[in-house]
Amino acid sequence: MFAKAFSLTSVFLVFHALGFTQAEGMVNIKGSRYIPLYGRDSTVVEVKDFQIDKYPVTNIQFSEFLRQYPKWQKANVLKLYADDSYLRQFKNGTELINPQSGNSPVTHVSWFAAKAYCECQGKRLPTVDEWEYVAMADEVSPDARRKPSYNQEILAWYETPRTDEKSIGKSPKNYWGVYDLHGLVWEWTLDFNSVMISGESRKDVDKDSDLFCGSAAIGATDLMNYAAFMRYAFRGSVKARYSIKNLGFRCAKDIDVNP
């Protein structure tokens, strides 16, 4: 009961503080300790209570952001912060090339731009651990990683082309009330290139932690790891200025301790 009241208050606060509302708002995630998906010897990580967007940020929402912050428009963005593919779905300003794609997740967006978007709303990008924590839920349970159906569905998505063109919110929400963590696009995380991948997965050959042949085979204790390996491999392959057709984001927020 108390938790619910608290959640309502905080949602109210979020809206209040922003001035620019995220249409469908955020949900509260109850933190916990868990072992992330990778490898046999992974250590327990702790995720504190936090809030996360229900949906990935859409093209329409991003277009509004571009209107308010023109420095992030394609024509104005610093090359340091975005590569040549940046906002390929937009005409020069804030207008979409394909107006039908308004409700599709925004992609072709760099980590810098995603981070700026969230910060301009008083939010931030979720961490890898937070993102993985929310994404391990299916419709009924907070941790569905051992269910074959859960993994099969995710793997099938990784194989399906052009899912980035779909609209948000068309598949069932998960246990936490969050939509589309799997099935549409990859999502940026705040520390996408940290922890085990550490940016070195492309270079180092000495560490067991890299994601090439050997370690993937040794560490893959069961099927659930495969889906995770693909996400970590993806994160390891990108740099912060990359803007990719299948990569979007959503924002997260700490739960305010002081009202």
Add this chain to the structure above:
Amino acid sequence: MKTLKTSTLKTIALFAISTMLVSCFKSKETKYEDSSQIPVNLEMTAELTAPPHVPTPVGKRKAKKLIVKMEIKEQEGEITEGVRYVYWTFGGSVPGSFIRTRVGDEVEFHLQNHPDNKLPHNIDLHAVTGPGGGAESSFVAPGHEKVFSFKTLNPGLYVYHCATAPVGMHIANGMYGLILVEPEGGLPPVDKEYYIMQGDFYTKGKNGERGFQPFDMQKAVDEKADYVVFNGSVSALTGDNAISANVGETVRLFVGNGGPNLVSSFHVIGEIFDKVYVEGGDLVNENVQTTLIPAGGAAIVEFKVDVPGTFILVDHSIFRAFNKGALGMLRVQGEENEKIYSGEQYEGIYLPEGPGIQEMPTTGEIVESKVPAKNIDEQLEFGKRIYMQTCFACHQAEGQGIPNAFPPLAKSDYLNADVDRAISAVINGLTGEITVNGKKYNSVMTRQMLSSEEVADVLTYVYNSWGNNKTVVTKEMVDKVKGKK
């Protein structure tokens, strides 16, 4: 006219001189003990080919800087008739484009990951001396390109593949191919060269189940392949896609095995390999019937074709050939040579696909197809496919049967007299003496492992072919007969 002639003569003279120059130069050319010391001159873009073709031999050319541009595409294709699958490819084909180099070449490799792709990829070339075979340096996100260089030090035929986690899945989806490093002066010339690569595939539905089939990780881990094929699909080397040669020619096959799991017992029915470059290396074995090609390995086989006919390429782990697709064809045209082979040519009994095994089901459960036939045309189409997989071997292509052994289905009085009896024969089997068109048959038809839908389709096909009475059999009719049992 005169001037023309002179200039022609001049050209010939020049050509002769230059040839002499080249040959003089050649005789002076140093032999390099250490391949890494071979100098390169000039730069060229590598010719890449899709299977079953290979690029032009290197011949006498010198080592060069060779630019290879390889594009990765994740794309949907057909693994067998009616079965869709998303392949991940190097260069748009499975196996990926063939790369042909010579020892001492400096290869500048551009790996391009198409922007529509969902995943990062890389490439591990077994011809590379260096960490990861290039994998670390080539790890590339969608919409990006990576460039790395290597020098080819050891001649041989090598596999390349994607080595991005989960490696098994990337390979299982088709991310492998061959790179050939020819020795100084090239391989000895032959008449025909082809590129063949075996791979095993794991689909959610069983072999032949129609529609889009996603990859099945559990089956891959358990090494239970639904398809084992040459060049990415069941029909890649059969029918119109067969490779060809003429009598008297020498054929060289570059054969690789991408795996991910199964090793290949590569064999050509009716041929003996004159030469096998064992495991793609320097060791040449002669007069070989079947050569073992490990997953992630290759072999070069050569043989002269002496007689015309269709020669069947198989993985001699033979159920893979006839039930999972590991079958290709080499058509040889030319004069018969009865001294070498006098018998009549026989083709058609080899079933390139499908569950043609006559086996008693262990349980009563047979899964209904998820894509039922929508109308009579589809029923006939699906029915024909089932017929070719299941009934063809005994009842033959035109339903004529085999005299004294298997009764005909064409213009069959027995068949047309009683549809329920026909349904029952398919679902329950049939033993004992029967009379068909005035002839007695006493043989055994085993119970067929078909769903009600499939029984309806195949019988509808039979009833609407070869002068039968055009009965349309529905799933309900089949279920009714099943109920009576």
